[in-house]
Amino acid sequence: MIVNTGEIGVEEALAVVGIDLPTLLDAAGSVLDGGRPYLVGSLAVGLGNRGSDVDIHHFQPGVREPGPPYLMFVEGVTVDVEFYPGDVAARSVDRFVATPVAQTGIGGVALAPAPGRAIEDRLTRWLTALPLRADDSPLVVDDARPAVLAVLVRAAYEQLLQLAALAALADRAGGRGAAYLWRRCGRQALEVACRAGGDVATGDKWLPRRANRTVGDETLVAAAYTTGDEPAFRRVYHRLRLPFADPLSLTAVAPDEGARELTIGRRRLLVTRHGRVFPEWTAVAAPTEAATRDVEAGQLLHAIRTGQLTLSVDPRACEELLCRQPTTATI
Amino acid sequence: MPTTDHGHDLTWLLTHGAGGAWQFAMAVQSCLEDVAAAYQAEDWPVCVEACTATLRAVVYCEQVCDGYVGPPTEVERHLELALGDRPAIAALHRLPVPPGATRADADAARQLVAASVAELTARLPIEVPVLRSAAGFFPTVRIGADMERLRAEHGLPPMDWNQWEF
Numbered sequence A: 001m002i003v004n005t006g007e008i009g010v011e012e013a014l015a016v017v018g019i020d021l022p023t024l025l026d027a028a029g030s031v032l033d034g035g036r037p038y039l040v041g042s043l044a045v046g047l048g049n050r051g052s053d054v055d056i057h058h059f060q061p062g063v064r065e066p067g068p069p070y071l072m073f074v075e076g077v078t079v080d081v082e083f084y085p086g087d088v089a090a091r092s093v094d095r096f097v098a099t100p101v102a103q104t105g106i107g108g109v110a111l112a113p114a115p116g117r118a119i120e121d122r123l124t125r126w127l128t129a130l131p132l133r134a135d136d137s138p139l140v141v142d143d144a145r146p147a148v149l150a151v152l153v154r155a156a157y158e159q160l161l162q163l164a165a166l167a168a169l170a171d172r173a174g175g176r177g178a179a180y181l182w183r184r185c186g187r188q189a190l191e192v193a194c195r196a197g198g199d200v201a202t203g204d205k206w207l208p209r210r211a212n213r214t215v216g217d218e219t220l221v222a223a224a225y226t227t228g229d230e231p232a233f234r235r236v237y238h239r240l241r242l243p244f245a246d247p248l249s250l251t252a253v254a255p256d257e258g259a260r261e262l263t264i265g266r267r268r269l270l271v272t273r274h275g276r277v278f279p280e281w282t283a284v285a286a287p288t289e290a291a292t293r294d295v296e297a298g299q300l301l302h303a304i305r306t307g308q309l310t311l312s313v314d315p316r317a318c319e320e321l322l323c324r325q326p327t328t329a330t331i
Numbered sequence B: 001m002p003t004t005d006h007g008h009d010l011t012w013l014l015t016h017g018a019g020g021a022w023q024f025a026m027a028v029q030s031c032l033e034d035v036a037a038a039y040q041a042e043d044w045p046v047c048v049e050a051c052t053a054t055l056r057a058v059v060y061c062e063q064v065c066d067g068y069v070g071p072p073t074e075v076e077r078h079l080e081l082a083l084g085d086r087p088a089i090a091a092l093h094r095l096p097v098p099p100g101a102t103r104a105d106a107d108a109a110r111q112l113v114a115a116s117v118a119e120l121t122a123r124l125p126i127e128v129p130v131l132r133s134a135a136g137f138f139p140t141v142r143i144g145a146d147m148e149r150l151r152a153e154h155g156l157p158p159m160d161w162n163q164w165e166f
Helices: A010-015 A021-032 A088-094 A117-127 A142-172 A178-196 A204-214 A218-225 A230-239 A288-294 A297-305 A315-323 B010-040 B044-065 B074-083 B087-093 B103-123 B137-153
Strands: A036-040 A054-060 A070-074 A077-085 A100-104 A107-110 A251-255 A260-264 A267-271 A309-313 A327-330
Touching (some): A010 A021, A010 A036, A021 A054, A077 A088, A100 A315, A107 A178, A117 A142, A142 A178, A142 A230, A142 A288, A142 A309, A142 A315, A178 A204, A178 A218, A178 A230, A297 A309, B044 B087, B087 B103
Parallel strands (some): A054 A077
Antiparallel strands (some): A036 A054, A100 A107, A251 A309, A260 A267
């Protein structure tokens, strides 16, 4: 079940911001001609309010690469049109349809690393896009939808593991910042659950509505937002049936590839990709748990925070965890 | 704009200050619109969530003003919000919980946001009009053009206006 594909029409979606489709098409004129325009974003998934933008992705033959957005204003409503090559959605989806999927307690989770935020955002929008013209077909064909959804679940799940690793390190470092990080973990667990339930959307602000309509348990949703420590977080992810294990064993730290060393006189310095200069820095490449044996947890957090180190999910360890679930299937 | 008895730092204005002002237009403004829209719709949980997003954007804007070349990863963002000591971060930690939020919670959240946004705008070297509006778009283009001309006069290359975007 993908929320709000076929469950909400374009006219109903546009009514939220107070315009109708003929008005939009008339105002857009030739901007929406010569291709296939789709409504994407919060309005397309039954979210949004009177102040929402109308986000349109227009797929046109002859467009070689995505360009800057075209902004227009229709009866006070901001309409944001982005142009894409005609076949890019199909090509993007084709990358993922053969990805193996683990069937877990929450459903399918892709057995491949998350594709990166930009691709994740596009897949989210395209999975739930509504054609402005009735004759245009969905951007993602029905057979491909479970595979794309599994990729989006995997992306949210990796973010959860990263946050949990940070929270665990914060606990070991004396607790400063740990409560905030564990609360983010609870919140991210809801995001994973929503996506696994077919409810995908961009924009953090819609999570309360999405969680209430997908998880359907307001007490659990409230608890997920207030998981201030590890035990509270564990209770939430058990109730959400998320696969989970020690995040320090599922993640690894390594020097940030965007940082570089430079020499001024006899002084060696590290410059991070954020333009910050450090006379001393932390360099370690290891699973996070192993790294804590050589580097104090607080120092690791400082190094990650300042761009000296990255913390990322170990894909093999993650997939071994996912495959320990009851069944594994390739879609 | 930060002021001292010795005037303003022109190099900062043309680099990090301009970046902070641009990020204010690109991120903080749209978050403030989301807050207002959710409040008008009496959607208090979404309003509080939008306030959270606004304060995150304020923190990032302040980092840009301080010379941070972005964008940070999600990991770096959350560590900054967990461990940083900026007033806007303290404000974020005082926000109400979104689920079950009431009008009073939304009001309290908006007050925290207003105070943080006021502190930020006092630091910015220029006021960028609301970008995503019929009235704000072209004046913003003019500001960008003026900045590029001044940078060229100052011996700086063209600005990469996208360098701070997520």
